[in-house]
Amino acid sequence: MTVATPAVGRTALHRPDTVEEVLDLLAEHGEDAKLIAGGTAFTILWRAGLISAGHLVGLSGVPGLDRIEADDDVVSLGALARLRSTEISATVRERLPVVAAALGHVGNLRVRNAATWGGNVAEADNTSDLPCLLAALDAEVRLRSRSGARSVPVDEFFVDYFETALAPDELVVDVRVPVPSEHCTGSYVKFLSRNAEDRTCLGVAAFLQRDDDGNCSAARVAAIGAGPVPLRVREAEQGLQGPVVSPDAMRDVAARYVAAADPLSDIRGSAEYRLRVLPELVVEALTRAWAGHDRAVLL
Ligand SMILES: Cc1cc2nc3c(=O)[nH]c(=O)nc-3n(C[C@H](O)[C@H](O)[C@H](O)COP(=O)(O)OP(=O)(O)OC[C@H]3O[C@@H](n4cnc5c(N)ncnc54)[C@H](O)[C@@H]3O)c2cc1C
CATH class of the missing domain: 3.30.390.50 (CO dehydrogenase flavoprotein, C-terminal domain)
Structure with missing residues (x-):
């Protein structure tokens, strides 16, 4: 159940328990709501006064979004999968060895323990390493909102400096990475x-x-x-x-x-x-x- 805890200044903090509740909050508040995953990028921008919102939506209590799954062709990296969990995942090391190795060079251990895939792609920093790998691997970002779901090729997801194809009411659900052939x-x-x-x-x-x-x-x-x-x-x-x-x-x-x-x-x-x-x-x-x-x- 969603609880709006006492407001931080004029900002309400929500802690949804399900994806459905997140989508409801985004549908209701649109651009006035901001999602927080690991908080590594968000905190810097918030403290610097570069973003503001009437509603903060903490994603950490939402189950199921942190899964790392694979079938024969695709590795799915859940939006809340931590970069460190991905780096040490046996699946990722075996199926996407270059991604696992590159993650070892992202920031430092403290950052990787908190940072998530959803936050990394939504931030769209032009010097982030992961979008580069995702582009070279022809990955797709899957999004959901109250109006439905869509899958956006990385080529179209990143639009400009710190700008993506994400609509204000959309949540990144996962990133799907095609597994390169054995050759x-x-x-x-x-x-x-x-x-x-x-x-x-x-x-x-x-x-x-x-x-x-x-x-x-x-x-x-x-x-x-x-x-x-x-x-x-x-x-x-x-x-x-x-x-x-x-x-x-x-x-x-x-x-x-x-x-x-x-x-x-x-x-x-x-x-x-x-x-x-x-x-x-x-x-x-x-x-x-x-x-x-x-x-x-x-x-
Ligand atoms: C010191 C430092 C060093 C770093 N070094 C590197 C590096 O070497 N290489 C690199 O690639 N990156 C680097 N990063 C960036 C880091 O990888 C990102 O800050 C991190 O991945 C963001 O994830 P997060 O979960 O912390 O996102 P948050 O900070 O929680 O959120 C970031 C943005 O994404 C939005 N968001 C979060 N989750 C979702 C979602 N599921 N759907 C829609 N929007 C969402 C938030 O609203 C916010 O706008 C570094 C960061 C720091 C602080």
């Missing part, structure tokens, strides 16, 4: 320009699939820090298909990512600096993916 290997390269605890300056995820003859039959590459949303240049990916993934082919792909990138200048590096580092990371991620790395590396 596909990948790599995530995370570049930090300041210190080990800093947010990512640039990140590149690459997945390459081999056919029975050892040729590259499919390539997927995504970059973050290179623009408002994870960057994928599909025409460039097609250039990697064929008998040989050569250093020249990788350089060509890297140049096309640079041409499509539109980074910001910030404390982690100027736009010009990012455009100079990006091609090196694309080549590094592709080289590691083609070598069967299936891990994440911090540079």
